[in-house]
Structures are given as C-alpha cells and as structure tokens.
Amino acid sequence: MEELLKYQGNLLKNFQSSWYRYLYKDLLVKERLLGIKGLRGVGKTTLLLQHLKEILDQGEKGLYVTAEHPYFYNQTLFELASLWYSYGGKVLLVDEIHKYPDWSRDLKLIYDGFPELRMIFTSSSALDLYRGEADLSRRLETQILHGLSFREYLSLYHQISLEPIDFQDIIENTLSISDGLIKKIGEPVLPLFKEYLQAGYFPFTKDLKAERIPQRLIQIINTVLESDLSAIQGYNASNVIKIKQLLGVIAESVPFEPNISKIAEKMHLGRQTVNIYIKHLEDAKILNLLYEQVRGISQLQKPGKIYFENPNFLFSLQVNPSIGTVRETFFMNQLRNSGRIVSISKKGDFLVDEKYTFEIGGRNKNKTQIKNVENSFLALDDMEYGIGNKIPLWLFGLLY
Known part of the structure; x- marks a missing residue:
C-alpha cells in the first residue's frame, strides 16, 4: 500500500490542471460503481486525477491506481480494494481497467463486499462493460468522455x-x-x-x-x-x-x-x-x-x-x-x-x-x-x- 500511495503522491506533485472537460461537472460521483469510457487521449486520466484532488481537498480518503501498475503482477484488484477498505478508504479510482484480465469479476466482488466504498474506473471505448465475465448490469453506471467539441x-x-x-x-x-x-x-x-x-x-x-x-x-x-x-x-x-x-x-x-x-x-x-x-x-x-x-x-x-x-x-x-x-x-x-x-x-x-x-x-x-x-x-x-x-x-x- 505504501508503494501505491507514494506513486499517487508523485503523480499529484507533478499534476497541474485547472481546465475541466464538459463531463466533469456531470460526473455521477455518488454512484458506488462508475465506469468512464473514451478514446485514448481525450483526457480520462486527467479527469480521474482532478476528481482525486477534489476528494482529498474535502478530507476523504481516495486512492488512484492504474491497472498497468506492477502491483497487480502478484495482487488482485479485489485484494487491493479489501486492503484499502481496511485502511478506511472511501474512494478507489482505477485507470485503464481493460488492462486487468478479470475486471468484471473483481468489480462485482468489490461492489458486493464493500458497500461503503465508491469506485470509479476508466476503460477503452472498445470495452463492453456490461458483457464481461460477471453481470454488472444492476450495479454499474457508465459515462462517455468524447473528444473536444469546438466550444x-x-x-x-x-x-x-x-x-x-x-x-x-x-x-x-x-x-x-x-x-x-x-x-x-x-x-x-x-x-x-x-x-x-x-x-x-x-x-x-x-x-x-x-x-x-x-x-x-x-x-x-x-x-x-x-x-x-x-x-x-x-x-x-x-x-x-x-x-x-x-x-x-x-x-x-x-x-x-x-x-x-x-x-x-x-x-x-x-x-x-x-x-x-x-x-x-x-x-x-x-x-x-x-x-x-x-x-x-x-x-x-x-x-x-x-x-x-x-x-x-x-x-x-x-x-x-x-x-x-x-x-x-x-x-x-x-x-x-x-x-x-x-x-x-x-x-x-x-x-x-x-x-x-x-x-x-x-x-x-x-x-x-x-x-x-x-x-x-x-x-x-x-x-x-x-x-x-x-x-x-x-x-x-x-x-x-
């Protein structure tokens, strides 16, 4: 856990973004499980980090991870959520969840097992979030982040x-x-x-x-x-x-x-x-x-x-x-x-x-x-x- 918190700290130390995409104000952040889909490069990671800063500024315990992190070489997403929950964590943000092989199964287990934990994740547009190994249809809300409008x-x-x-x-x-x-x-x-x-x-x-x-x-x-x-x-x-x-x-x-x-x-x-x-x-x-x-x-x-x-x-x-x-x-x-x-x-x-x-x-x-x-x-x-x-x-x- 210390390794992930240090990684998050380094990210936030070098993160500066005062401009917000159209979706930010309409994010369904009160949902227990929210998936944000979008094409690469449209700003999904920035959106997560902006929300993380808001969470931390409000005194809530939030953790950001990317599914590509070496942590997941020998630990599961469910194990991370369980550990973060035991630390008193309230929000877990997971970037590029499509890179994690058993994403739908672990999301279902996390949703059912930790009712006070909110989870927001991003994925490729190509991922059908409702057709994974586990049924998330009654648990999951999704939003799409498109590229920039002319406005x-x-x-x-x-x-x-x-x-x-x-x-x-x-x-x-x-x-x-x-x-x-x-x-x-x-x-x-x-x-x-x-x-x-x-x-x-x-x-x-x-x-x-x-x-x-x-x-x-x-x-x-x-x-x-x-x-x-x-x-x-x-x-x-x-x-x-x-x-x-x-x-x-x-x-x-x-x-x-x-x-x-x-x-x-x-x-x-x-x-x-x-x-x-x-x-x-x-x-x-x-x-x-x-x-x-x-x-x-x-x-x-x-x-x-x-x-x-x-x-x-x-x-x-x-x-x-x-x-x-x-x-x-x-x-x-x-x-x-x-x-x-x-x-x-x-x-x-x-x-x-x-x-x-x-x-x-x-x-x-x-x-x-x-x-x-x-x-x-x-x-x-x-x-x-x-x-x-x-x-x-x-x-x-x-x-x-």
Missing part, C-alpha cells in the same frame, strides 16, 4: 469561454445566435474552426508542435489496435495487420460506402469477419458508422456509409483529405457526441433525430437536393452568420 477547443486553446448551445436554438434562431457568438468570440471564427478540424479534437495537441500532431494521432490508432483491441477482443498480430489493411482501404475513399463482399474477397476474409472488424473499430471510436435506420440495428448489419470518428484522424491519414468529407465527419461527430441520433437521409446527407434533414456543404451550396423537404437545413462551411435555414457549420461544434 471546448476555443476555451482550452484560445481562452474563449462560451456556454453550450441547444440544438433546437441553433436551428430556430441561427441569425441571432451566430451574431451574438461572433461578438463574444471577438475575432474571426473561421480560421479557428479550420485549426480545430485539423488538430483540435484531443487536449494533448495543445502542447505539441504542428508537425508532430499527425504522427501522435497515428500512434493513438495503432495503440488502440495493438493494445486495446488485443486485450479486449483477443486479437493477435495477424488480426491487427488485417484491421490495418481494412483501415487503409477505408481511408482511400471516405465516406466509404462498403461493399462487404468485395472487401472480404480482396482481404481473403469471410464477410462476417469483415463486419466484426468494422463493428469493433466503431466500438473503439476509430470509425463512425452511418445506417439507413436507427431502430433495431443488428450488430452486424452493413452500414450505409463509414466515416472516421473525428476530422483530426482524416488529416493524420491523408495529406489533403476531401473538404466535403471533413465537413460531414465533423457534423456527424459533434451531433452524435452531444446525444443526437444521426442516420442516412433519403434526401440530403443526414437525418437527425428521425426528423430534421441536413445537407452539408460550402457557403455556395444551394437547397436543390432538399427542396420541398420538411424540416430541412443547410449546414454551411466558410460562413460566419446564419440566416433562415442556412446554418454556419461551426455552430454545431458548440453543442457540448
């Missing part, structure tokens, strides 16, 4: 503080909202938006030189494939190579309209295997899959289109990604991250909440494709102010 990017990178904007307000009051926000931002918003699309989705890129960012983002993708999916899905080196090849095929022509049979034939794989790989990449937040319907989707149903999860991945994998694809990727990402339902529209690019049709484009895009479509809108890039059904694309980055 958060403005706050972290440029010290421009804005409140989240409601989706309904954006589509109903686009002129007054865009006018008010432009005045608050106080500088041209479009150059800031371009910066965000290229390299503003991950908090860590703030401290990196621009030329290093693409390499770091590729490292995130590789780590998810080689480490997270290997640990969670039991992938071996051969599986990882095939998945990288699949990503290469997708990257050549996103938004990718998949012909699963042709992909399977080209890669010498079964169709079901290709579908499984694509679904795992969606779970891991590498891809975003778009379906023609949102209700009753089969786990292995073929998606209508495949996007990368965020625009930054596009710029790291392609020298000059299609601006149309970048725009669509951003729109889909920010809408879904804010909790909206997005599917394929019969007319236009996207159907939101099964009610609103959106066509995405540049400032000169017209309404031809969505003419006479009820509740239809144009989400337009290179445009600061909105009017009527023409909404500046950047506004959708302020939803969370």
Whole structure:
C-alpha cells in the first residue's frame, strides 16, 4: 500500500490542471460503481486525477491506481480494494481497467463486499462493460468522455469561454445566435474552426508542435489496435495487420460506402469477419458508422456509409483529405457526441433525430437536393452568420 500511495503522491506533485472537460461537472460521483469510457487521449486520466484532488481537498480518503501498475503482477484488484477498505478508504479510482484480465469479476466482488466504498474506473471505448465475465448490469453506471467539441477547443486553446448551445436554438434562431457568438468570440471564427478540424479534437495537441500532431494521432490508432483491441477482443498480430489493411482501404475513399463482399474477397476474409472488424473499430471510436435506420440495428448489419470518428484522424491519414468529407465527419461527430441520433437521409446527407434533414456543404451550396423537404437545413462551411435555414457549420461544434 505504501508503494501505491507514494506513486499517487508523485503523480499529484507533478499534476497541474485547472481546465475541466464538459463531463466533469456531470460526473455521477455518488454512484458506488462508475465506469468512464473514451478514446485514448481525450483526457480520462486527467479527469480521474482532478476528481482525486477534489476528494482529498474535502478530507476523504481516495486512492488512484492504474491497472498497468506492477502491483497487480502478484495482487488482485479485489485484494487491493479489501486492503484499502481496511485502511478506511472511501474512494478507489482505477485507470485503464481493460488492462486487468478479470475486471468484471473483481468489480462485482468489490461492489458486493464493500458497500461503503465508491469506485470509479476508466476503460477503452472498445470495452463492453456490461458483457464481461460477471453481470454488472444492476450495479454499474457508465459515462462517455468524447473528444473536444469546438466550444471546448476555443476555451482550452484560445481562452474563449462560451456556454453550450441547444440544438433546437441553433436551428430556430441561427441569425441571432451566430451574431451574438461572433461578438463574444471577438475575432474571426473561421480560421479557428479550420485549426480545430485539423488538430483540435484531443487536449494533448495543445502542447505539441504542428508537425508532430499527425504522427501522435497515428500512434493513438495503432495503440488502440495493438493494445486495446488485443486485450479486449483477443486479437493477435495477424488480426491487427488485417484491421490495418481494412483501415487503409477505408481511408482511400471516405465516406466509404462498403461493399462487404468485395472487401472480404480482396482481404481473403469471410464477410462476417469483415463486419466484426468494422463493428469493433466503431466500438473503439476509430470509425463512425452511418445506417439507413436507427431502430433495431443488428450488430452486424452493413452500414450505409463509414466515416472516421473525428476530422483530426482524416488529416493524420491523408495529406489533403476531401473538404466535403471533413465537413460531414465533423457534423456527424459533434451531433452524435452531444446525444443526437444521426442516420442516412433519403434526401440530403443526414437525418437527425428521425426528423430534421441536413445537407452539408460550402457557403455556395444551394437547397436543390432538399427542396420541398420538411424540416430541412443547410449546414454551411466558410460562413460566419446564419440566416433562415442556412446554418454556419461551426455552430454545431458548440453543442457540448
């Protein structure tokens, strides 16, 4: 225990973070068992350490550990929780629990055995927290930490503080909202938006030189494939190579309209295997899959289109990604991250909440494709102010 407390002390001694992600104020910290999922690099560890400092400042006994710590070479998580409980510990924070082999079993034992101990853990997005070895469905609460919204990017990178904007307000009051926000931002918003699309989705890129960012983002993708999916899905080196090849095929022509049979034939794989790989990449937040319907989707149903999860991945994998694809990727990402339902529209690019049709484009895009479509809108890039059904694309980055 002394070893872990010393490790925690060293972490906190060098930890300085006064900026908080959107999820921090809404963390379900009173739950006895809380899991926080998210893509690598979005700030899950920082979130835990910020909460730990708050706990300690309030005089509570909290302990932070990472599942990769050598302590777990010969001790179990349950044994640690038991020992910490005997020390009078009230909160146990476990980082990267997907690296611990028997996570669900030990979590169940801890929950049932130590009713006064609260536990918060982080995991890879790829981990299905409700389908482990032990049933946690009645015990566990989960929350997802997404990458930075454009609103958060403005706050972290440029010290421009804005409140989240409601989706309904954006589509109903686009002129007054865009006018008010432009005045608050106080500088041209479009150059800031371009910066965000290229390299503003991950908090860590703030401290990196621009030329290093693409390499770091590729490292995130590789780590998810080689480490997270290997640990969670039991992938071996051969599986990882095939998945990288699949990503290469997708990257050549996103938004990718998949012909699963042709992909399977080209890669010498079964169709079901290709579908499984694509679904795992969606779970891991590498891809975003778009379906023609949102209700009753089969786990292995073929998606209508495949996007990368965020625009930054596009710029790291392609020298000059299609601006149309970048725009669509951003729109889909920010809408879904804010909790909206997005599917394929019969007319236009996207159907939101099964009610609103959106066509995405540049400032000169017209309404031809969505003419006479009820509740239809144009989400337009290179445009600061909105009017009527023409909404500046950047506004959708302020939803969370």
